[in-house]
Amino acid sequence: MNIEVDFNKGNGLVPVIVQDNNTKEILMQAYADKKALELTLKEGYAYYYSRSRKSLWKKGETSGNTQKIVKVMIDCDEDCLLYIVEQNGVACHTGAKSCFYRKLTI
Numbered sequence: 393m394n395i396e397v398d399f400n401k402g403n404g405l406v407p408v409i410v411q412d413n414n415t416k417e418i419l420m421q422a423y424a425d426k427k428a429l430e431l432t433l434k435e436g437y438a439y440y441y442s443r444s445r446k447s448l449w450k451k452g453e454t455s456g457n458t459q460k461i462v463k464v465m466i467d468c469d470e471d472c473l474l475y476i477v478e479q480n481g482v483a484c485h486t487g488a489k490s491c492f493y494r495k496l497t498i
Contacts, residue, residue, distance in 0.1 A: 402471065410483065412478075413476050419492075423441050424439065424441055428440050457480055458481075464476075
């Protein structure tokens with residue numbers, strides 16, 4: 393089966409949901425371009441594309457909070473990825489384990 397990631401819908405980017413392999417907790421959401429995905433698959437560690445800095449970045453490159461890839465899944469529309477990772481340290485730049493630590497009140 394030949395799977396092609398549809399980078400066109402997102403102007404060259406696809407959203408990436410990141411899940412902890414052990415706890416199944418959702419850790420963060422980021423974006424990847426084609427190069428970030430290629431490096432992730434080749435090196436086995438999570439790479440992303442920063443929309444604000446307009447550059448490629450490896451998770452944990454400066455903090456040490458790396459994400460070792462267990463597997464990469466793609467959704468049915470082929471325009472969203474799920475990285476299942478072994479998280480080293482925290483995932484959020486605030487120091488929280490997950491970026492999803494605040495509850496919205498309805």
